[in-house]
Amino acid sequence: MSSVLREMGSLALFFKTVIHASLQKDRSQGGRARLIREQIAEVYSRSFWTVVFSGVFVGAILALQFNAMLVDYQATSLMGGITASACIREVGPLIISFLLAGKIGAYTAAELGTMRVTEQIDAIECLGTNSIEYLVVPRFIAIVSSAVLLLVVGLLVSLGGSMIIGSLASGVNPLQFLASIPRFAGLGVFGAGMLKSLAYGFIVAGVSCHQGYTASGGARGVGRAVTWAAIYTNLYIVLANFFLGQLIEGFSILTEGLF
Amino acid sequence: MREVIAFRSCSKSFGKRSILSDVSFSIAQGEIVFVLGRSGMGKSVTLKHIIGVMKPDSGSVEVLGKNLAALDGRGLSDLRRKCGMVFQQPALLDSLTVFENVSFGLRSPEFVQSRRDAGLKPLSESEIRARVLEVLGLVRLGTEILDKRPPQISYGMQKRVSLARTLAPGPEILLFDEPTTGLDPITTQSVNQLVRELSRKLRVTAVVVSHDMHCALQIADQILVLDDAKILAKGSVDEIKQSQEPLLIEFLSEALENLREVEPA
Numbered sequence: 224m225s226s227v228l229r230e231m232g233s234l235a236l237f238f239k240t241v242i243h244a245s246l247q248k249d250r251s252q253g254g255r256a257r258l259i260r261e262q263i264a265e266v267y268s269r270s271f272w273t274v275v276f277s278g279v280f281v282g283a284i285l286a287l288q289f290n291a292m293l294v295d296y297q298a299t300s301l302m303g304g305i306t307a308s309a310c311i312r313e314v315g316p317l318i319i320s321f322l323l324a325g326k327i328g329a330y331t332a333a334e335l336g337t338m339r340v341t342e343q344i345d346a347i348e349c350l351g352t353n354s355i356e357y358l359v360v361p362r363f364i365a366i367v368s369s370a371v372l373l374l375v376v377g378l379l380v381s382l383g384g385s386m387i388i389g390s391l392a393s394g395v396n397p398l399q400f401l402a403s404i405p406r407f408a409g410l411g412v413f414g415a416g417m418l419k420s421l422a423y424g425f426i427v428a429g430v431s432c433h434q435g436y437t438a439s440g441g442a443r444g445v446g447r448a449v450t451w452a453a454i455y456t457n458l459y460i461v462l463a464n465f466f467l468g469q470l471i472e473g474f475s476i477l478t479e480g481l482f
Numbered sequence: 483m484r485e486v487i488a489f490r491s492c493s494k495s496f497g498k499r500s501i502l503s504d505v506s507f508s509i510a511q512g513e514i515v516f517v518l519g520r521s522g523m524g525k526s527v528t529l530k531h532i533i534g535v536m537k538p539d540s541g542s543v544e545v546l547g548k549n550l551a552a553l554d555g556r557g558l559s560d561l562r563r564k565c566g567m568v569f570q571q572p573a574l575l576d577s578l579t580v581f582e583n584v585s586f587g588l589r590s591p592e593f594v595q596s597r598r599d600a601g602l603k604p605l606s607e608s609e610i611r612a613r614v615l616e617v618l619g620l621v622r623l624g625t626e627i628l629d630k631r632p633p634q635i636s637y638g639m640q641k642r643v644s645l646a647r648t649l650a651p652g653p654e655i656l657l658f659d660e661p662t663t664g665l666d667p668i669t670t671q672s673v674n675q676l677v678r679e680l681s682r683k684l685r686v687t688a689v690v691v692s693h694d695m696h697c698a699l700q701i702a703d704q705i706l707v708l709d710d711a712k713i714l715a716k717g718s719v720d721e722i723k724q725s726q727e728p729l730l731i732e733f734l735s736e737a738l739e740n741l742r743e744v745e746p747a
Contacts, residue, residue, distance in 0.1 A: 250591040338575075346573040349533070350647070351563050351592025 230455060237433040238425075241363050244355045255361060262365030270326045270373060274319055278377040281318050282384030285309055290392050299393045303400035304407030306385040311378055311408050311416035317464060319377045320423030323370055324456040328431035331362055332452035335435025336445035344436070359436060363428045370424025371417060378416070411478075415471045422467055423460050430456045483510035485544075486655060486687050487532060492541035494527060501527050502538070503711035509704070514681050514688045516698035518733070519708035525691040528708070529657055532689065533565050534558045546654065559592050566653030566686075570660045572640035574632040580643050581628040584614045587651040617646040620683070621676060638669040645676065649684070656681065658690040662697060674701050695733040699723075707733075 249255040285306045293299045335358065338344050347354045382404075389395035431452045438448035487509040494502040501524040509515050517525050530536040531543050534550045543550045545561060553561060574583045587593055594604045605613065615625065621642040632640050641661070648656065658677065662670040678701040681688040692698065698705050698719070705722045707714040707730060715725050723734060 341571050342569040342573040343575055346567070346569060346644075346647075347575075347586075349562060349565075349567040350587035350651070351559065351590035352586070353591070 227458075230451075233437070234429060234433050234455075237436070238429050240355055241359055241429070241432070244353065245360050245364065247356065250353070250356065255356075258357070258361035259364050262361045263369055266323075266327050266365050266369040267373075269330060270323060270369075271376070273322055273326055274373050274377045275380050277318065277322060278315075278380035279384035281314060281377075282306065282310065282381030282386075283388045285314065285381070286385035286388035287392065290389065294393060299389070299395050300399050301403050301407070302389045302393070302395050303382075303386070304403035304405070306389070307378075307382055307404045308407040308412055310381050310385070312412050312419075313464075313468075315378045315381060316374055316416055316419040316423055317460070319374050319420065320370065320427055320460050321457065323366070323373065323424070323427045324431070324453060324460070327366055327369075328427045328452050328456050329449050331366070331428075331431040332435040332438075332449045333445055335359070335362075335432060336438030336448040339436060339438045340441050340444055355436075359432045363432055366428035366431075367421065367424040370427065371420045374416065374420040411475055415475075418471070419464070419467055422463050426459045426463060427456055430459060483512065485509070486511045486546055487689070488544040489528075489531070490542045490544070492531065492538040492543060494524070494531070494536065494538050500711040502531075502708075504541070505708075505711075505713055506541075507706060507713060507716055509687060509689065511687055512681070512685050513703045514678065514690065514701055515704045515706060516702040517689060517691045517706045517708065518693060518695060518698055519714075520693065523708045524711060525693075525708060526659060529567075529659055529689065529691050532655075532657060533562050533567060560596065563592050563596060563651060564653055565655045565657055566648035566651070568645055568648050568656065568658045568661055570663050572632065572637070572644040574640055574644055574647070576632055579629050579631055580618075580635070581611075581614055583632070583643060584617060584647045584650055585610050586647060588613060590651075593651050613650055614646075617649045618643075620649060620680060621646045638665065638672070641665070641669070641673060642676070645673075645680075649680065654686060656686050656688045658688065658692075660692055661690065662692070662694060670697065677701060 286302060289302055289305050289309075290299065293302055293305070335344075338358070344354045344358065347357060386395075386397050386400045389400050390397055434448040434452040434455070438444045440447070485508045489505050489507050492502050492505045493500070505528075517528055519525050527536060531538060531550075532545055534543075534545075534553070537543075537551060546564060548557070548561060550558070550561070574580075575586070578586070588605055588610050597604055614628075618624070618628075623639065623642050623646065627635055627639065627643075632643070635643070656677075661677065662673050665673060674697050677688055677690065680686070690698075690702070699722075702719055704716065704718060706716045707722070707727075709729055715722060715727055715730055717725075722730065725731070725734075
């Protein structure tokens with residue numbers, strides 16, 4: 224338990240350093256915008272098709288599960304709304320952030336960890352460049368922004384997947400499917416999904432960069448960094464999901480009727 | 483000669499373990515000094531004190547006439563820019579070409595700022611290219627590798643590129659952290675010659691942390707041997723050769739044996 228608390232403290236300090244560096248005037252070689260663009264391209268090339276592929280099946284699985292219940296209550300016309308709500312509010316952000324943790328988080332931890340143990344980060348510092356600004360900030364911003372954009376992509380394809388299954392398994396008309404979405408998934412639900420994606424993006428980016436940046440002890444150290452990046456990311460995402468869920472629930476009660 | 487590095491009664495401990503205990507020595511400008519010792523005897527810690535990454539628990543370290551403890555972040559960055567560090571591994575950035583790696587320090591915010599502070603403009607692209615070619619020439623590398631990435635060239639070449647990258651911003655002090663570890667005897671010999679040649683040609687002070695007495699005997703002006711947190715011996719190559727310290731005799735007999743093998747009569 225004490226090691227988890229120590230890790231949380233160290234991560235909080237790392238977050239502070241990275242956010243402080245992000246807000247500083249851009250002094251990066253080649254410009255921060257270019258470095259961020261490169262990292263976003265890296266994130267998309269590594270995870271876009273994985274998100275699309277798994278998004279289709281997540282939607283299909285949800286549709287199949289809900290179909291069994293909705294048929295009993297003769298309410299299959301509500302399938303679009305119920306699937307969209309579950310997807311946007313809970314399953315979508317969670318699954319996509321787990322995927323990002325596996326694909327991008329592990330890659331980032333391994334890449335930065337290797338740079339640390341082969342003294343590349345020390346060399347960058349000795350050559351008069353702030354390694355946090357040059358290496359961590361672009362990766363951090365790219366992962367956080369990509370998490371939100373990939374969620375939108377994932378949600379769209381998962382809705383497509385559930386629409387196809389809804390149509391094939393219970394003959395739900397696609398137009399009827401789409402028409403029921405606003406009844407269950409309004410602006411509030413969409414906002415909750417975005418907020419969760421943003422928070423999980425912060426966790427994936429922060430934990431993987433932190434683990435890689437602080438790696439030590441050669442190849443074994445890099446292996447440890449990647450393993451702990453995966454463990455801590457998933458742990459923090461589950462914890463954040465619980466607390467954000469409570470927060471959003473409380474907020475929705477307070478603002479009932481406004482959205 | 484001007485004193486460029488001075489340790490004055492420095493002590494450093496990690497927990498209960500003493501790494502440096504009341505250590506004092508100085509290094510003059512243009513000297514090649516080897517810091518030798520067994521593993522864990524404080525060689526790398528000494529190097530880290532010189533670039534201000536570590537601070538002594540007591541005593542002081544002066545580099546280029548400045549007490550490191552009195553410098554703020556900006557002052558330390560400025561000082562580090564004057565100290566070129568060559569790491570044990572080449573530490574080149576794999577995602578950049580050789581040209582981009584060597585020019586990295588010339589484009590760094592600290593280097594650009596230092597030129598502005600001196601009333602100079604940042605280097606233009608043509609000036610950067612000329613400087614890169616100049617330092618590659620100093621380490622005997624040609625232009626054919628400019629567009630290659632580090633994994634596409636040999637390990638020995640990577641070491642030279644790493645040295646060229648360190649030389650590019652024009653440091654006054656060169657710090658080497660075990661530069662020949664893991665190299666074959668021929669590449670070791672050529673790296674040693676480069677250290678000596680560059681130090682003489684560029685008139686920079688070189689501090690080499692190593693456990694290789696054989697290399698030290700070949701190129702050092704001064705040798706400093708650390709053991710049990712203290713300086714076991716310090717002097718010129720001839721003075722060290724005449725030392726009667728048991729550990730030094732052991733170090734020396736092995737090194738002289740190697741030397742005879744490399745340079746048969």
